[in-house]
Amino acid sequence: MGTIASTPAAAEGAEDGWNPVCAFVALPVERGVTALAQGTAVALFRTYDDQVYALGNHDPLTRTGVLAKGIVGTRGGVPFVASPVHRKAFDLRTGRCLDDPHVSVPSYPVRIVDGTVYVGPRLTFRGP
Amino acid sequence: MTETSTRKRLVVVGGGMVAHRLVEAVADRDTAGEWHVDVFAEESRAPYDRVALTSFFSGRDPEDLLLGDGSLWRREGVRLHTNAPVKAVDTAARQVHARGRVYDYDALVLATGSSAFVPPVEGSDLPGSFVYRTVDDVTELRAWVTDRGAELDRPVRGAVVGGGLLGLEAAGALQAMGVESTVVEFAPRLMALQVDEGGGEALRRLIEKLGITVRTSTATKRIKAGRNGRVARMDFDGGDRLPVDVVVFATGVRPRDELARAAGLPVGERGGVRVDEACAVPGHDDVYAVGEVACIDGRCWGLVGPGNTMAEVVVDRLLGGGATFPGADTSTKLKLLGVDVASFGDVFAAQAGSLEVVHSDPVNGVYKKLVVSDDAQTLLGGVLVGDASAYASLRPLVGSPLGADPTAWLLPEGVEGPPSTELPDAANVCSCNNVSAGAIRCAVTEQGCTDLPAVKACSRAGTSCGSCLPLVKTLMTSELEKAGVEVSDALCEHFAVSRAQLFDIVRVTGLRTFSEIIAAHGTGRGCDICRPVVASILSSLGTGHVLDADQARLQDTNDHVMANLQKDGTYSVVPRIPGGEITPEGLLVIGQVAQDFGLYTKITGGQRIDLFGARMEQLPAIWKRLVDAGFESGQAYGKAVRTVKSCVGSTWCRYGVQDSVGLAIALELRYRGLRAPHKIKLGVSGCARECAEARSKDVGVIATENGWNLYVGGNGGFTPRHAQLFAEDLDTETLVRTIDRFLMYYVRTADRLQRTAPWVEQVGMDEVRRVVLDDSLGIAADLDAAMAAHVDSYEDEWAATLDDPEKLAHFVSFVNEPDTADPSLAYVTERGQRRPATADERREGVLVAGPTLEVRS
Ligand SMILES: Cc1cc2nc3c(=O)[nH]c(=O)nc-3n(C[C@H](O)[C@H](O)[C@H](O)COP(=O)(O)OP(=O)(O)OC[C@H]3O[C@@H](n4cnc5c(N)ncnc54)[C@H](O)[C@@H]3O)c2cc1C
Ligand code: FES
Numbered sequence: 001m002g003t004i005a006s007t008p009a010a011a012e013g014a015e016d017g018w019n020p021v022c023a024f025v026a027l028p029v030e031r032g033v034t035a036l037a038q039g040t041a042v043a044l045f046r047t048y049d050d051q052v053y054a055l056g057n058h059d060p061l062t063r064t065g066v067l068a069k070g071i072v073g074t075r076g077g078v079p080f081v082a083s084p085v086h087r088k089a090f091d092l093r094t095g096r097c098l099d100d101p102h103v104s105v106p107s108y109p110v111r112i113v114d115g116t117v118y119v120g121p122r123l124t125f126r127g128p
Numbered sequence: 129m130t131e132t133s134t135r136k137r138l139v140v141v142g143g144g145m146v147a148h149r150l151v152e153a154v155a156d157r158d159t160a161g162e163w164h165v166d167v168f169a170e171e172s173r174a175p176y177d178r179v180a181l182t183s184f185f186s187g188r189d190p191e192d193l194l195l196g197d198g199s200l201w202r203r204e205g206v207r208l209h210t211n212a213p214v215k216a217v218d219t220a221a222r223q224v225h226a227r228g229r230v231y232d233y234d235a236l237v238l239a240t241g242s243s244a245f246v247p248p249v250e251g252s253d254l255p256g257s258f259v260y261r262t263v264d265d266v267t268e269l270r271a272w273v274t275d276r277g278a279e280l281d282r283p284v285r286g287a288v289v290g291g292g293l294l295g296l297e298a299a300g301a302l303q304a305m306g307v308e309s310t311v312v313e314f315a316p317r318l319m320a321l322q323v324d325e326g327g328g329e330a331l332r333r334l335i336e337k338l339g340i341t342v343r344t345s346t347a348t349k350r351i352k353a354g355r356n357g358r359v360a361r362m363d364f365d366g367g368d369r370l371p372v373d374v375v376v377f378a379t380g381v382r383p384r385d386e387l388a389r390a391a392g393l394p395v396g397e398r399g400g401v402r403v404d405e406a407c408a409v410p411g412h413d414d415v416y417a418v419g420e421v422a423c424i425d426g427r428c429w430g431l432v433g434p435g436n437t438m439a440e441v442v443v444d445r446l447l448g449g450g451a452t453f454p455g456a457d458t459s460t461k462l463k464l465l466g467v468d469v470a471s472f473g474d475v476f477a478a479q480a481g482s483l484e485v486v487h488s489d490p491v492n493g494v495y496k497k498l499v500v501s502d503d504a505q506t507l508l509g510g511v512l513v514g515d516a517s518a519y520a521s522l523r524p525l526v527g528s529p530l531g532a533d534p535t536a537w538l539l540p541e542g543v544e545g546p547p548s549t550e551l552p553d554a555a556n557v558c559s560c561n562n563v564s565a566g567a568i569r570c571a572v573t574e575q576g577c578t579d580l581p582a583v584k585a586c587s588r589a590g591t592s593c594g595s596c597l598p599l600v601k602t603l604m605t606s607e608l609e610k611a612g613v614e615v616s617d618a619l620c621e622h623f624a625v626s627r628a629q630l631f632d633i634v635r636v637t638g639l640r641t642f643s644e645i646i647a648a649h650g651t652g653r654g655c656d657i658c659r660p661v662v663a664s665i666l667s668s669l670g671t672g673h674v675l676d677a678d679q680a681r682l683q684d685t686n687d688h689v690m691a692n693l694q695k696d697g698t699y700s701v702v703p704r705i706p707g708g709e710i711t712p713e714g715l716l717v718i719g720q721v722a723q724d725f726g727l728y729t730k731i732t733g734g735q736r737i738d739l740f741g742a743r744m745e746q747l748p749a750i751w752k753r754l755v756d757a758g759f760e761s762g763q764a765y766g767k768a769v770r771t772v773k774s775c776v777g778s779t780w781c782r783y784g785v786q787d788s789v790g791l792a793i794a795l796e797l798r799y800r801g802l803r804a805p806h807k808i809k810l811g812v813s814g815c816a817r818e819c820a821e822a823r824s825k826d827v828g829v830i831a832t833e834n835g836w837n838l839y840v841g842g843n844g845g846f847t848p849r850h851a852q853l854f855a856e857d858l859d860t861e862t863l864v865r866t867i868d869r870f871l872m873y874y875v876r877t878a879d880r881l882q883r884t885a886p887w888v889e890q891v892g893m894d895e896v897r898r899v900v901l902d903d904s905l906g907i908a909a910d911l912d913a914a915m916a917a918h919v920d921s922y923e924d925e926w927a928a929t930l931d932d933p934e935k936l937a938h939f940v941s942f943v944n945e946p947d948t949a950d951p952s953l954a955y956v957t958e959r960g961q962r963r964p965a966t967a968d969e970r971r972e973g974v975l976v977a978g979p980t981l982e983v984r985s
Binding site for chain 1: 210604620622643653654655656658659680681682683684685686687688693695696697720800940941942943944945950952967
């Protein structure tokens with residue numbers, strides 16, 4: 001999850017494996033964009049409350065890079081993106097598929113420093 | 129579970145509807161695994177729904193008719209042998225002969241049904257005469273009519289011999305295939321077994337209104353062949369003749385008791401295996417007969433309901449019970465679209481002292497009669513012609529008090545609803561499957577069913593002819609209400625209203641952003657269900673561009689990029705080609721664009737050209753070229769009006785009677801861009817040959833000598849439907865106004881992702897007619913104004929996007945590397961064009977191109 005902060009400095013972000021991606025204002029509200037970060041295609045989402053989330057763009061169920069193009073919304077308060085192909089929902093916070101507990105996509109931490117969005121190394125979550 | 133070898137062997141001869149019910153009941157009730165079942169079926173298919181046979185003509189596949197989901201035949205201890213007629217039965221040795229060997233049995237059930245009876249009329253065996261009993265029969269009939277239709281340069285002429293339930297159904301099926309049909313009946317009226325004279329007269333008028341000719345009191349003398357040896361003419365007693373290309377015999381059935389006769393089992397006077405009230409053959413307590421082949425108390429039953437009851441009786445006996453056949457209900461309802469006929473109970477007032485209450489309205493073709501006891505309290509039977517809406521409620525009341533003045537039931541529909549009477553639990557609601565009102569209530573209260581499909585699955589009510597469904601639904605709803613369950617048509621967790629209600633809310637309140645709408649009328653932030661619905665509603669109301677900031681976040685992926693997402697993550701592009709008419713210059717432009725961008729091209733079913741393999745970041749450049757050459761978006765990506773397909777029409781075609789291309793172009797330009805609950809396709813044919821396949825469209829127009837016939841509610845796809853005739857011989861102006869209203873009414877009131885066919889079914893064709901043609905809701909002017917506003921405010925989405933840098937900004941591959949092609953794309957060449965590489969090809973490295981090779985621009 002990303003929070004808007006003015007420190008630490010941008011340079012520090014780059015050093016410890018964080019990739020600068022784009023300006024925060026370049027992210028459309030309640031939609032996704034695709035970015036190249038951490039050596040792969042990452043889907044970035046900005047929700048209505050200006051939180052930013054990053055998931056792997058690759059949809060494991062259809063094996064195509066399409067997650068960034070899905071519809072963003074909430075299910076019982078959980079922010080999610082619906083894969084455009086089969087409409088399975090993925091939790092924006094963890095990458096876990098809400099419709100199938102055995103499926104998940106990688107999740108990446110996001111930081112916003114001085115108006116720039118940074119994507120950090122992949123997070124790993126433990127199973128429920 | 130018992131070992132197979134120690135189980136008792138049940139052999140069922142015949143794989144029809146009743147056999148299916150019997151095996152289902154064994155599977156349900158034989159929990160100890162006492163019986164092993166072998167079913168021998170002569171037909172090549174697993175048991176199917178014969179009652180729904182006619183739906184085969186409205187485009188259903190034989191597979192759709194199969195009973196159950198097939199799992200019954202995969203169960204342990206159940207074996208179905210298809211293509212396996214039983215040749216002989218040996219009751220002494222307890223064996224049957226089939227497939228060239230013998231099978232032992234401990235119990236034998238004959239469920240061989242009936243065969244169609246063909247009267248000994250000369251020529252009844254000529255090519256071109258048919259019966260109407262099995263899937264094979266109707267398949268051959270359909271092929272014959274299609275082939276004859278292709279050979280002749282006039283409509284095919286057909287006759288149905290027999291004016292009973294089956295004959296009228298068959299005539300309707302022929303008519304639906306465009307055959308000029310005549311029903312020939314020996315008796316002085318149609319459906320003589322079910323309706324009385326007054327009803328017969330009203331029925332005749334209704335049938336004639338469908339364009340079917342009716343000849344009663346007519347005996348067929350012979351059928352003559354033409355020079356090609358096929359049926360050509362019918363000769364009647366009295367000298368009349370009728371030219372025909374196809375004849376269908378619907379002249380009754382005969383029980384298939386030939387096996388039983390050969391085995392020396394007793395048969396009834398008019399055929400049928402004689403059985404007692406346990407459905408057992410006298411003197412053979414291990415041989416039973418069920419269904420149409422069984423003769424109980426001297427009569428055979430030609431309906432599926434009594435057969436199903438017999439099946440249950442036999443299974444009970446096999447498991448040691450003592451059930452007996454209680455008799456059955458012979459109520460019937462004609463399953464012919466546009467003709468409402470039903471009869472139930474004692475139709476002919478045969479019981480001493482009974483009274484008849486008749487309501488007859490010849491102008492509107494309505495005839496209703498109730499037969500009641502001498503004190504006018506108890507319902508004994510009735511006939512309903514022209515308006516059988518009360519059938520489902522009245523039929524279960526036979527034998528019970530009416531609860532109101534009988535005349536109240538006969539009032540025209542809509543004047544006053546039928547009196548509400550609480551049905552007793554014992555009342556039989558579904559006569560096909562013997563389901564009582566109590567069982568339906570129980571499905572709701574005890575089994576937790578909350579919608580119609582669940583109640584059907586759980587109670588079996590309504591799964592055969594379907595005529596009881598209105599009542600099943602009423603019972604279910606009132607039971608749910610009693611239980612305090614709200615009958616919900618909520619869109620999703622964010623909106624508690626249906627799409628139609630939401631449409632009205634948005635229309636009336638004037639709210640125009642999703643945030644306002646969900647704040648005022650919903651909860652949360654929406655989801656992939658409600659967001660596109662709101663997007664579509666806003667768009668139908670003409671509120672700006674799909675990519676305007678607030679609306680952009682609501683769009684489905686395809687609408688959001690205004691292209692169709694393909695399996696490899698690239699898109700396809702479809703420029704509009706109105707009516708399928710295109711200039712050579714236009715074709716060259718499309719070809720050049722495809723070549724320059726390396727796109728795979730394919731002609732679509734809607735008479736336009738699909739360009740595949742465009743990457744997100746290429747879309748604006750592709751569209752710039754197309755828009756500059758005068759093309760516009762084809763909205764192939766949207767739940768919107770797609771295409772108006774046309775044949776070449778009177779301008780070039782020798783048969784065409786109207787300018788179908790001209791009309792198709794006018795319609796496509798009028799409705800282009802109209803967003804709807806689902807995609808909408810139209811078609812226009814220039815003559816009755818129907819080369820544009822307009823009847824497979826949501827809106828189909830077919831030229832006549834006098835104007836246009838309008839059909840609605842057709843579609844191809846997963847469950848194909850033929851469009852139904854909506855209005856005839858319209859002039860062009862009236863036609864366009866009628867389509868305007870039909871489309872707008874649909875756009876406003878249909879459910880999400882509901883195409884016109886199920887919508888028409890849900891609203892009722894007659895109701896749609898009343899609203900659209902007679903303005904029964906007083907909304908026609910409003911619908912007209914809405915369509916006029918749509919036509920005035922249309923703009924090409926792609927042209928508008930190209931003019932707006934903000935909208936163009938999101939057409940990039942990666943925000944941080946806008947022009948880098950997605951490196952995961954890979955292609956191979958096939959038949960001179962490129963296509964996505966398969967997983968195997970990627971692994972083996974046989975790729976010819978990555979994402980950007982071959983692209984010249
Ligand atoms: C077009 C149409 C519409 C109908 N509409 C209605 C309706 O609305 N309501 C209603 O109640 N009923 C209706 N019926 C009647 C209903 O379909 C029958 O009552 C019902 O199918 C009877 O079931 P059954 O199992 O006894 O016979 P069937 O369904 O006829 O099955 C008998 C099967 O046994 C097979 N068989 C025969 N001999 C042998 C043998 N020696 N070895 C192996 N197999 C053999 C036959 O090939 C057949 O498949 C309609 C019938 C038709 C044709
Ligand atoms: S009465 Fe035929 S399905 Fe219920």
